[in-house]
Amino acid sequence: MCKIISILNHKGGTSKTTTSLNLGAAFARLERKVLLIDLDPQANLSQSLGVEDESNTIAQVFERKLEGLPIKKITELLYLVPASLDLSAIEPGMYSNINSYFLLKGQLDKVKLNYDFILVDCPPSLGIFTQNALIASTDVLITVQAQYLALKGLDTVNNLIATVKEKLNDRISVLGLLLTQTNHTRISKDIAHSLRTTFKEKVFNTTIRQNVAIAEASASRKDIFSYSPESFGAIDYTSLAKEILQ
Numbered sequence: 001m002c003k004i005i006s007i008l009n010h011k012g013g014t015s016k017t018t019t020s021l022n023l024g025a026a027f028a029r030l031e032r033k034v035l036l037i038d039l040d041p042q043a044n045l046s047q048s049l050g051v052e053d054e055s056n057t058i059a060q061v062f063e064r065k066l067e068g069l070p071i072k073k074i075t076e077l078l079y080l081v082p083a084s085l086d087l088s089a090i091e092p093g094m095y096s097n098i099n100s101y102f103l104l105k106g107q108l109d110k111v112k113l114n115y116d117f118i119l120v121d122c123p124p125s126l127g128i129f130t131q132n133a134l135i136a137s138t139d140v141l142i143t144v145q146a147q148y149l150a151l152k153g154l155d156t157v158n159n160l161i162a163t164v165k166e167k168l169n170d171r172i173s174v175l176g177l178l179l180t181q182t183n184h185t186r187i188s189k190d191i192a193h194s195l196r197t198t199f200k201e202k203v204f205n206t207t208i209r210q211n212v213a214i215a216e217a218s219a220s221r222k223d224i225f226s227y228s229p230e231s232f233g234a235i236d237y238t239s240l241a242k243e244i245l246q
């Protein structure tokens with residue numbers, strides 16, 4: 001059975017894209033077949049994988065100019081549906097059409113049997129692209145940056161998931177909350193403590209440490225395993241993949 005995981009947080013910079021890329025690469029190294037979906041007009045995930053073809057992206061699927069998903073092969077076990085800036089132009093027109101909310105689900109239903117995992121990199125908003133992701137997903141992974149005010153806003157995320165579950169997709173469940181960019185500061189440890197006190201076993205045991213190799217890898221258009229296989233980043237994302245597979 002294919003797990004379709006939305007990587008979510010409407011707060012910016014919480015490592016959604018980094019997690020989509022490196023968790024996807026970690027699964028592929030563990031012999032799982034993975035499809036990454038870039039749903040963010042910023043197209044950071046596509047850029048991190050060196051894909052910048054503006055004419056074959058998820059935007060044309062939402063505009064109904066393409067019938068099927070434009071799937072790019074990255075490696076034998078890793079595939080990508082890219083995004084482009086065009087997404088931001090088509091977003092306003094989508095809200096008035098009820099069918100727009102189910103476009104991604106319809107597309108993923110056609111291909112999901114080909115993959116073990118589909119990871120959807122959501123934009124930092126709870127708009128129609130994120131709603132498409134939640135309607136299409138079996139699971140949600142919420143990235144929480146270990147920083148001041150990180151817990152504020154988690155209620156908003158949880159409310160949206162609850163609404164989607166009640167009205168549109170009753171099989172969706174929260175896979176877990178992932179602490180990212182942790183370090184040895186007091187504030188980082190306090191956030192981790194509060195998150196575990198509030199959300200208990202819903203918080204992954206694995207945390208992703210702050211690690212400069214992670215940022216360098218994306219800038220070099222590589223996943224962390226190709227860039228620095230011995231780094232904390234590579235160790236942490238492998239540990240996360242194994243925790244999810246258990």
Ligand SMILES: Nc1ncnc2c1ncn2[C@@H]1O[C@H](COP(=O)(O)OP(=O)(O)OP(=O)(O)O)[C@@H](O)[C@H]1O
Binds near residue numbers: 044182
């Ligand atoms: N564990 C980490 N250690 C160091 N840098 C990191 C780590 N995780 C992410 N970064 C860096 O932090 C920045 C934000 O990460 P990323 O783009 O993954 O967040 P995002 O949630 O996708 O952001 P947005 O909300 O804008 O889509 C990037 O420059 C990324 O390289």
Ligand SMILES: [Mg+2]
Binds near residue numbers: 016
């Ligand atoms: Mg992002």
